[in-house]
Amino acid sequence: MRREDLVAAALLMVGTPFHAQGRAPGVGLDCIGVVACAARQCGYEPQDRQAYPMRPNGELQPALEAQLERVGQPEPGDVLLMAIDGAEPHHVAIYIGNNEIVHAFITARKVVKQTYTEHWRRMVVAVYRFPGVE
DSSP states (O other), X not given: OOHHXXXXXXXXTTTXXXXXXXXXXXXXXXXXXXXXXXXXXXXXXXXXXXXXXXSOOSOHHHHHHHXXXXXXXXOTTOEEEEOGGGSSXXXXXXXXXXXXXXXXXXXXXXXXXXXXXXXXXXXXXXXXXXTTOO
């Protein structure tokens, strides 16, 4: 799996409406849906749980730890795990390089490409990489 392919797959989802537990690019996605669908488009089959609670419950980080490699600084194609408002980590984004991320952002009501500002950096609790990414 190549970084460029993950980034391209994530960018194809920009503009897709936000939909809780959504897994349909172009139709409806949530933040995990963006990551899972990008991975699938690149030939990686993540274990994906669609029926999960909307409130943080501590399940997301262990699920990522079981499937991805934890790394230090993000590189294009890496997954950023975030804790918003000091809660349990419950949001993810794909770092696409050039100081930008792609994620399904409920406030925007769609998948967006945004600048990876200090605001977002402060929320990151871990960075993950798909196994075998080049």
